[in-house]
């Protein structure tokens with residue numbers, strides 16, 4: 380069969396298009412994790428918002444009276460732990476075993492972790508495993524002596540608090556976690572369950588720690604949603620909260636305060652109030668309000 384010029388031109392064009400399409404497809408497939416990180420860093424698919432300062436009616440409540448009042452939950456969810464604000468030696472973190480697994484966590488995140496881990500299985504068919512949970516001061520010291528470049532200074536690791544876990548799925552751990560659907564799901568949905576990627580790819584200057592897509596930290600709502608959507612780090616978020624001011628975020632009023640002779644100011648119309656020390660000397664009050 381003799382090909383005329385026109386047919387030959389069509390064949391060459393179609394082949395070229397197919398080749399380019401295949402190459403682009405393959406490149407995109409093998410770089411899914413890079414494209415994912417690019418989108419995360421540029422806030423693609425995220426909804427930016429502001430914290431609005433408000434002045435609701437407040438009342439002063441003695442912290443010791445909050446302990447047995449069902450309106451209050453006292454936890455450790457908002458503690459900032461880093462090289463500047465280290466965990467005090469011997470600090471009594473509320474550690475509990477997670478569902479008879481020999482994995483230990485801060486008690487405030489047990490339910491949230493169960494929900495996240497269930498969501499990972501439902502959405503991706505994979506089981507989420509924990510590679511590192513609570514570390515004692517001695518364990519962190521040993522890690523630090525072994526590898527001071529990678530391991531955090533004793534006292535500066537969140538792992539001591541039980542407020543974080545390092546997670547993975549079969550065959551995808553560490554940096555490779557993002558190459559799995561489950562890893563990308565955790566990195567783009569954990570905030571819905573109250574977790575943040577504590578050392579995000581865009582936050583190295585702020586946290587001093589390189590991107591750890593596997594290290595999830597519980598802080599609860601609405602903080603986790605806000606940090607995710609506004610590409611913040613926990614350091615930046617806590618710094619944003621001016622001492623003594625009250626901010627509204629949806630159905631929550633948030634406030635960072637120093638205790639005044641044991642008293643904290645809380646919104647009068649708040650029904651559920653969570654109070655956590657932030658480890659800088661102040662407390663973060665997260666109050667659900669009835670509009």
Ligand SMILES: [Zn+2]
Nearest residue numbers: 511544545594
């Ligand atoms: Zn970790």
